[in-house]
Amino acid sequence: xxxxxxxxxxxxxxxxxxxxxxxxxxxxxxxxxxxxxxxxxxxxxxxxxxxxxxxxxxxxxxxxxxxxxxxxxxxxxxxxxxxxxxxxxxxxxxxxxxxxxxxxxxxxxxxxxxxxxxxxxxxxxxxxxxxxxxxxxxxxxxxxxxxxxxxxxxxxxxxxxxxxxxxxxxxxxxxxxxxxxxxxxxxxxxxxxxxxxxxxxxxxxxxxxxxxxxxxxxxxxxxxxxxxxxxxxxxxxxxxxxxxxxxxx
Amino acid sequence: xxxxxxxxxxxxxxxxxxxxxxxxxxxxxxxxxxxxxxxxxxxxxxxxxxxxxxxxxxxxxxxxxxxxxxxxxxxxxxxxxxxxxxxxxxxxxxxxxxxxxxxxxxxxxxxxxxxxxxxxxxxxxxxxxxxxxxxxxxxxxxxxxxxxxxxxxxxxxxxxxxxx
Numbered sequence: 001x002x003x004x005x006x007x008x009x010x011x012x013x014x015x016x017x018x019x020x021x022x023x024x025x026x027x028x029x030x031x032x033x034x035x036x037x038x039x040x041x042x043x044x045x046x047x048x049x050x051x052x053x054x055x056x057x058x059x060x061x062x063x064x065x066x067x068x069x070x071x072x073x074x075x076x077x078x079x080x081x082x083x084x085x086x087x088x089x090x091x092x093x094x095x096x097x098x099x100x101x102x103x104x105x106x107x108x109x110x111x112x113x114x115x116x117x118x119x120x121x122x123x124x125x126x127x128x129x130x131x132x133x134x135x136x137x138x139x140x141x142x143x144x145x146x147x148x149x150x151x152x153x154x155x156x157x158x159x160x161x162x163x164x165x166x167x168x169x170x171x172x173x174x175x176x177x178x179x180x181x182x183x184x185x186x187x188x189x190x191x192x193x194x195x196x197x198x199x200x201x202x203x204x205x206x207x208x209x210x211x212x213x214x215x216x217x218x219x220x221x222x223x224x225x226x227x228x229x230x231x232x233x234x235x236x237x238x239x240x241x242x243x244x245x246x247x248x249x
Numbered sequence: 250x251x252x253x254x255x256x257x258x259x260x261x262x263x264x265x266x267x268x269x270x271x272x273x274x275x276x277x278x279x280x281x282x283x284x285x286x287x288x289x290x291x292x293x294x295x296x297x298x299x300x301x302x303x304x305x306x307x308x309x310x311x312x313x314x315x316x317x318x319x320x321x322x323x324x325x326x327x328x329x330x331x332x333x334x335x336x337x338x339x340x341x342x343x344x345x346x347x348x349x350x351x352x353x354x355x356x357x358x359x360x361x362x363x364x365x366x367x368x369x370x371x372x373x374x375x376x377x378x379x380x381x382x383x384x385x386x387x388x389x390x391x392x393x394x395x396x397x398x399x400x401x402x403x404x405x406x407x408x409x410x411x412x413x
Binding site for chain 2: 134135136137138139140143146148151153155188240241242243
């Protein structure tokens, strides 16, 4: 119960921080109570509103229009794990025009320390069960270590520490038990996460897109209905490659 | 991860020279150092502290009449200290034209690695200890972290050691 409360609190704080970012219009800043009320009403909808998403083709499940398409973690892992990462990939080569910025697209929802995060399915490199991670000297706290997956060496990111270092301290990180690693595109970088939630088809209107990268280039936008962050995977990869955490630019 | 064969191997036509590495343990990880830089491996012997020396210096030992400075490898690698055990070893190495000792938890074996099997470590972290990681390799399902001994200390620190 308290875990759930804490999770909700973390999420609320986090979303609140995102929504009151530098993008916020001055007039909105002046109407802070109104914004807060609106946010609270949106957050209330997160827990009660049913996801009216189309069934996802990747997951061979019966369509349930009024219920979020639940996804069996093992099934999802099986369905996507075969997309092996290519070591030579560089995110810089990716076209600035994202494939998911046209028409409907699918997003994978996952949770990290109570925070729900999504990334476009097209930019998912694979999902692995988190196994032993080898720590390396001199790396930032958010760099969890290197995980061996067959011939692949995966750079595992402590997502909690990377995304919200101010709320998820090192002590919490050490005791936190992540379950999966979500591979970013075709790179060797992977985000540690607690739980795979589901995949949902989203339309462009369902996302409040960030028009300029600003302070958080890794944030593509906010998914309005679910009030969660949608990752800009290419930008995230670039930051990770430069050894930068979410608040270091 | 890109290949770093050129950094760790002498040039060869194939670019896939086989290299020998001495592996040792520190905490839960296995590290490798170029066998060409290892002079000998000693059982733990009493290390005499040197007053006013930097924190990464454990002290000195007398090796057949020569004074050898011993580095606290755990401190250097940013790890917690540990008790000396029967497995602890002092590895005498030559780096930056100096002979020093590094204290390790245990010495494991000598392994052969093809240069092409060595990958670069992720280039993140500004810490000094991040700079001496030469590469990584998957050795029988276990990650082996290869250390560039010449970068174990900075130029100033090498000078400091020689002045001890």
